[in-house]
Amino acid sequence: MKHSATRQVILIGKHTPDRWPSSRIFVDMKTPSPVPGVGSSTAFHLASLLDLNTRLTDADPVDVLNVAVLSVMGRLKIQRACFLLPNGSGWSADPRLCKGVLPFSITTLTTHGIEPLTESNSSHKSLIDAGYRTIVPIGNPTDPVAIMLLGRTLDNIEADREVSAYLEIVRGIVSTTVQNAKLIRSLISATKELEARNLMVTTLFESARDFTLSKTKEEMLRILSYRLMGQLMVSTFGIFFTEPLDGIDFIGNRKEAQPLADLRNAIISIDVPLRIDELPMSDPLRNAAESMGIAIAVPMTVHGVKKGVIATRGKLNGRRFTDEEMSFLESLGNTAMIAVENERLIQEEILKRRLENELKIAADIQRKLLPDVLPHANHLEIAADARTSRQIGGDYYDVISLDDNRTLFAIADVAGKGIPAALLMANVQAALNVLVRIDMPLTHLMSRLNSLICDNTEVDVFVTMFICVIDSATLLFEYVNAGHNPPILLSGKEVQLLSTGGVLTGVIEDPPEYKLGTGMLDVGDVLLLYTDGVTEARNHNDEYGVPALVNLLMAKRNHTPSEIIRFIHRDIHTFTGTDQIDDDTSLVAIKVI
Numbered sequence: 333m334k335h336s337a338t339r340q341v342i343l344i345g346k347h348t349p350d351r352w353p354s355s356r357i358f359v360d361m362k363t364p365s366p367v368p369g370v371g372s373s374t375a376f377h378l379a380s381l382l383d384l385n386t387r388l389t390d391a392d393p394v395d396v397l398n399v400a401v402l403s404v405m406g407r408l409k410i411q412r413a414c415f416l417l418p419n420g421s422g423w424s425a426d427p428r429l430c431k432g433v434l435p436f437s438i439t440t441l442t443t444h445g446i447e448p449l450t451e452s453n454s455s456h457k458s459l460i461d462a463g464y465r466t467i468v469p470i471g472n473p474t475d476p477v478a479i480m481l482l483g484r485t486l487d488n489i490e491a492d493r494e495v496s497a498y499l500e501i502v503r504g505i506v507s508t509t510v511q512n513a514k515l516i517r518s519l520i521s522a523t524k525e526l527e528a529r530n531l532m533v534t535t536l537f538e539s540a541r542d543f544t545l546s547k548t549k550e551e552m553l554r555i556l557s558y559r560l561m562g563q564l565m566v567s568t569f570g571i572f573f574t575e576p577l578d579g580i581d582f583i584g585n586r587k588e589a590q591p592l593a594d595l596r597n598a599i600i601s602i603d604v605p606l607r608i609d610e611l612p613m614s615d616p617l618r619n620a621a622e623s624m625g626i627a628i629a630v631p632m633t634v635h636g637v638k639k640g641v642i643a644t645r646g647k648l649n650g651r652r653f654t655d656e657e658m659s660f661l662e663s664l665g666n667t668a669m670i671a672v673e674n675e676r677l678i679q680e681e682i683l684k685r686r687l688e689n690e691l692k693i694a695a696d697i698q699r700k701l702l703p704d705v706l707p708h709a710n711h712l713e714i715a716a717d718a719r720t721s722r723q724i725g726g727d728y729y730d731v732i733s734l735d736d737n738r739t740l741f742a743i744a745d746v747a748g749k750g751i752p753a754a755l756l757m758a759n760v761q762a763a764l765n766v767l768v769r770i771d772m773p774l775t776h777l778m779s780r781l782n783s784l785i786c787d788n789t790e791v792d793v794f795v796t797m798f799i800c801v802i803d804s805a806t807l808l809f810e811y812v813n814a815g816h817n818p819p820i821l822l823s824g825k826e827v828q829l830l831s832t833g834g835v836l837t838g839v840i841e842d843p844p845e846y847k848l849g850t851g852m853l854d855v856g857d858v859l860l861l862y863t864d865g866v867t868e869a870r871n872h873n874d875e876y877g878v879p880a881l882v883n884l885l886m887a888k889r890n891h892t893p894s895e896i897i898r899f900i901h902r903d904i905h906t907f908t909g910t911d912q913i914d915d916d917t918s919l920v921a922i923k924v925i
Contacts, residue, residue, distance in 0.1 A: 393513045397429050397470075397478055400506045404482065405431060408495060412463055412483035415470075416441070423479065432483070433462065443469040443476060446499050448491065465490050468499055471507045478510065549577070549672060556668050557585045560644065563664075564657055568625075569644040571632070571665075572600045577676065592624055592643060602641050605630040605658045628653050630662045632669040639669050694754060695720075701761045707733040710804040711855075713925050715893035717901075718918040719865075725916035726753025727863045728761055732768055737805040740768055743861040743920055744797040745816065747838075752793075759788065760795060774799050774812045775846040778837070782814070785838035794838035798830070798861060807853040807924065812846050817867060820882055821851070822858040822889055827882055857924045858889050858896070865917035869904045876907050893921035 397415045405413050412432035416423040422439040441455045446468050449456040456467075463483050469476035480503075482490070489495050542555045553571075560566040570584045570592035582593040592599075598617045607628050611618035621629070627646040631638050642665040647653070653661075706714045718727055726746030733739055744760055746753040763784050767777050778799060785795055798819060800811035813819075815836025818829035832849030853859070862881070869876040881900070888899045897919050905911055 393510050393517070394426070394428060396506060396509050396513055397426075397480075400502060401429060401431060401480060404480070404499070404502060407498070408482070408489070409486040410483050411486070414481050416479040416481065418477075425481075436462070441467075441479065443467055443473055443479060445469065445473040446496060446503060466499070468503055470503060470510060477507075480506075549583075549675070552668055552671055552675075553583060553585060556664070559664055560661070563660060564644070564653070565647045565649050565651075566644045567648060569642060571640055571642050572596050573640040574600060574638055577672065592626065595620055595624060595626070595643075599626075599629055599641050599643050602629045603631055603638065605662050607653060607658070628658060628661065630658065630665055632665040634666070634670050634673050639673065640665075642668075691751075694751065701758055702729065703731050706731050707739065709733070709739045709802070710737070711807065711925055712739065712802065712804055713893055713923045714920070715897055716918075716920045717897050718916070719901075719913060720916045721865070721913050726757050727865065727916040727918040728757045729861065729918045729920050730761065730764065731920070732765065734768065734801065737803050739802055739804065741800045741802065741861060741920060741922065742797065743816065743819075743863065743918060744795050745863045745865075745916070745918075747792075747794050756785070756789060756793065756795065760785070760797075764799075773848065774801065774810060775848050778812045778814050778833070778846045779843075782837040782843060783841065786841045789838055791839075794836050796836045796864075798833075800830070800859075800861075802853065802922070808850070809853060810848055810850045812848060814846065817862060817864050817878075819859060819861045820878075820885055821860075822885060823854060824857075827886070829878075853924045855924050856889075858885060858893075859922040860885055860896070861918075861920040861922075863916060863918045865913060865915035866900065866904065866919065868915060869908050869913065869917075871908050876904055880907070893923050896921045896923075 401413050401415055404410065414425045414431060414433055414435075415429035416438070417426050417429075419437065422437060423441055424437045425433070425435045427435045438455070438458065441459075442453070446466070448466055449460050449464055451457060451460065459467075459481060464481040465484050466482040468480040468482065469478075470480060471477040484490065485495075557569075560569060568584075568586060568589045570582060570589045573581050573583075575581075582596055584590045584592060598620055602617075605628070608618055608621045608626055621643070625645040626643045629641055629643040632640040632642055642661065644661070702718060703716070706716060714731060716729055716731065718725075718729060720727070726748055728742070728744040728746070730742045731739065732742070742764060744757070746756045746760070760781065763781060764777075767780055772780075778797070781795075781797065785793075795814075796816040797814045798811065798816040799814075800809055800819070802809040811819075811830055811832070813831050813833030815833075818831040821828040821830060828851070830849055830851075832847050834846040835843045860881075867876055867878050867881055880903070884900060884903050885896065888896050891899070900919060901917075904913075904917075
């Protein structure tokens with residue numbers, strides 16, 4: 333071929349629409365005379381560069397370097413070459429990028445651009461000994477991202493000006509492509525990370541919804557299992573509760589998780605998310621957890637209070653848990669625990685409302701056990717009142733007409749408060765209303781009540797009681813006091829405390845015989861029956877006491893029984909400084925008219 337002849341070069345490569353309009357490119361050029369000993373012309377180099385540029389499109393950084401070194405070796409007929417990559421303390425030849433040579437490392441290597449290796453440069457000597465002749469930095473010549481080392485060409489053209497120009501263009505193409513590839517990989521990685529985080533957030537929202545809609549702990553556990561399996565590839569986990577939930581302190585999602593329960597005492601002490609393999613080798617928890625296959629453990633909190641710990645075995649794919657996955661597990665665990673806690677609170681609220689409803693019914697029943705309308709008795713004016721510190725109480729009073737002239741008055745205080753006391757009070761009321769229909773002395777009546785209470789209650793349950801019968805025709809009265817607060821009788825200027833009787837009921841099955849107290853009433857006399865909630869009402873320092881009650885009764889004796897009871901409550905409230913009462917209070921006021 334003559335020097336001035338025109339040659340057509342057909343390049344066939346990867347179709348790249350944004351670079352070339354078709355997969356075939358025709359280049360017309362004047363072909364210069366060949367360089368003696370050189371196996372390629374300018375056109376040949378150009379074709380090589382175009383081919384290289386096409387092959388490097390959208391490649392991985394390592395693949396970019398691999399294609400580049402192979403292309404250069406092929407075009408320049410080089411038998412050995414490699415790429416050096418930074419390793420933190422110097423440079424290392426990547427095994428994937430070593431062609432015809434073994435991998436090696438070098439601590440110091442300075443570059444200023446494409447240049448031949450020289451003996452005068454101390455960092456070049458070992459490379460020359462290894463058979464390299466040319467150094468080609470990729471990127472910034474003084475701070476390259478990689479260094480290509482080339483051995484001798486078979487045609488000995490490494491010093492040729494065209495070769496230098498060709499390598500300079502190769503360096504530019506590879507540098508740009510490597511940077512682009514790194515940027516693309518960074519964008520892809522960032523996109524994947526963002527997608528993963530979005531998926532985690534979506535999963536958390538869906539889990540919160542599902543947990544809210546679930547009705548049982550079993551359903552919540554199943555949802556948690558699905559989420560952990562789908563998001564983290566975890567098939568086995570256990571939940572350790574700080575306080576037993578319905579009597580359970582551990583739940584495993586499957587049979588294989590049950591052995592994890594043996595680690596409860598160690599796992600429950602964890603207060604921060606942790607990977608088990610990050611614990612010191614000497615840590616007993618690490619040895620125990622790893623023996624069970626546990627990889628991570630994360631506390632589950634509600635409003636900052638630890639309610640449990642979730643521990644999982646390793647992923648099915650064997651990969652390590654990332655920080656994002658640890659955060660995801662912590663959020664998912666907290667969401668699940670909040671749902672469990674909400675369900676517990678809902679059940680407690682349902683139980684509370686049911687109990688309140690039952691207590692309301694019980695209070696209504698108890699009020700009906702007390703006389704709704706007091707019976708009429710000649711020459712006697714009667715008033716009564718009962719107040720409980722809770723919805724229901726253990727105080728009891730009664731006024732029962734025995735015949736045209738005789739009226740029985742009773743007041744009692746059952747040990748304790750609330751439902752147990754109310755139940756016993758109902759029994760006492762029922763027994764008294766049955767026994768008074770039998771004509772028997774009051775002492776015998778009290779003995780029968782004592783036996784009934786002893787037979788049907790525990791030893792630590794007792795009832796104080798006062799029973800009195802007043803004959804309105806003769807104004808004679810008799811009574812028995814079984815350990816109750818002595819009623820106060822104002823007769824003229826005298827104050828009498830009615831204490832005759834015996835021991836309180838329910839303590840001794842066969843007590844000493846009860847004694848009968850008797851007396852005579854007169855017009856204007858006032859008799860007050862009360863429970864200890866009245867005299868034991870307290871302010872910050874003292875109890876209200878019997879003397880205060882006697883003084884008030886003497887001061888208000890000219891008022892009606894209803895007014896006297898109102899005065900007593902008002903005085904107690906003034907003394908305590910509150911309308912609330914700490915104990916049940918019952919009052920029965922009787923005035924002879």
